[in-house]
Amino acid sequence: xxxxxxxGVARGVLSSKxxxxxxxxxxxxxxxxxxxxxxxxxxxxxxxA
Numbered sequence: 001x002x003x004x005x006x007x008g009v010a011r012g013v014l015s016s017k018x019x020x021x022x023x024x025x026x027x028x029x030x031x032x033x034x035x036x037x038x039x040x041x042x043x044x045x046x047x048x049a
Contacts, residue, residue, distance in 0.1 A: 016022050 014022055016024075
């Protein structure tokens with residue numbers, strides 16, 4: 001669920017109220033981001049400029 005602040009910027013609503021519950025989705029996002037970047041590096045053609 002996303003809510004809009006008065007300035008019009010969308011802000012995410014946290015699904016957990018504990019610090020570990022907040023950290024879990026952040027770490028999951030970083031893990032997926034890193035995995036996708038590694039995959040892109042693996043499949044990128046080198047030497048084509």
